[in-house]
Amino acid sequence: xxxxxxxxxxxxxxxxxxxxxxxxxxxxxxxxxxxxxxxxxxxxxxxxxxxxxxxxxxxxxxxxxxxxxxxxxxxxxxxxxxxxxxxxxxxxxxxxxxxxxxxxxxxxxxxxx
Amino acid sequence: xxxxxxxxxxxxxxxxxxxxxxxxxxxxxxxxxxxxxxxxxxxxxxxxxxxxxxxxxxxxxxxxxxxxxxxxxxxxxxxxxxxxxxxxxxxxxxxxxxxxxxxxxxxxxxxxxxx
Numbered sequence: 264x265x266x267x268x269x270x271x272x273x274x275x276x277x278x279x280x281x282x283x284x285x286x287x288x289x290x291x292x293x294x295x296x297x298x299x300x301x302x303x304x305x306x307x308x309x310x311x312x313x314x315x316x317x318x319x320x321x322x323x324x325x326x327x328x329x330x331x332x333x334x335x336x337x338x339x340x341x342x343x344x345x346x347x348x349x350x351x352x353x354x355x356x357x358x359x360x361x362x363x364x365x366x367x368x369x370x371x372x373x374x375x376x
Numbered sequence: 377x378x379x380x381x382x383x384x385x386x387x388x389x390x391x392x393x394x395x396x397x398x399x400x401x402x403x404x405x406x407x408x409x410x411x412x413x414x415x416x417x418x419x420x421x422x423x424x425x426x427x428x429x430x431x432x433x434x435x436x437x438x439x440x441x442x443x444x445x446x447x448x449x450x451x452x453x454x455x456x457x458x459x460x461x462x463x464x465x466x467x468x469x470x471x472x473x474x475x476x477x478x479x480x481x482x483x484x485x486x487x488x489x490x491x
Contacts, residue, residue: 305482
């Protein structure tokens with residue numbers, strides 16, 4: 264099973280609405296990162312939140328981290344058509360002696376005009 | 377401009393013909409990594425390198441080799457490509473904070489088709 268799993272797998276909303284994506288993970292982490300990927304392109308870093316932080320903001324993005332529940336959420340407020348993309352969470356953790364950044368399978372977000 | 381470059385961007389090859397995908401970063405990052413992305417499977421790590429001459433296997437290393445002779449370069453080698461290695465490949469680099477892997481900077485991707 265995956266270290267990081269996003270929920271939902273796909274999300275379709277109207278422009279201007281808020282979009283919330285969730286990420287769950289299994290092991291202790293150093294930090295959790297969110298990335299955006301436009302179709303077939305490289306991933307772009309959005310936010311990094313450390314294990315001792317609970318909430319972080321960047322423009323219209325808000326990320327929360329609950330280490331007791333091993334979960335994180337990404338909120339995009341006042342969505343725009345340009346926000347249409349896939350969003351991935353990635354956890355930095357030491358797994359079986361190896362330092363790994365493990366990605367979930369992503370949430371496909373579609374913003375309808 | 378700070379960036380990660382990959383070459384080639386697109387490659388069609390035949391089974392068994394050795395190939396190398398180059399990756400270079402100009403940010404003096406210690407950590408570099410290769411991923412493959414397949415539909416429905418997300419990104420999976422192939423190999424990573426914590427520093428020069430230090431490499432380690434990721435989750436799907438079979439059929440791949442890497443080397444890290446210089447800090448800026450981290451080539452991915454397919455000694456004998458097979459059709460199941462058809463995929464979209466990404467190289468990434470990041471600084472390190474102790475053992476932590478910080479923000480990753482991704483290259484534009486290499487789309488590989490093995491016939």
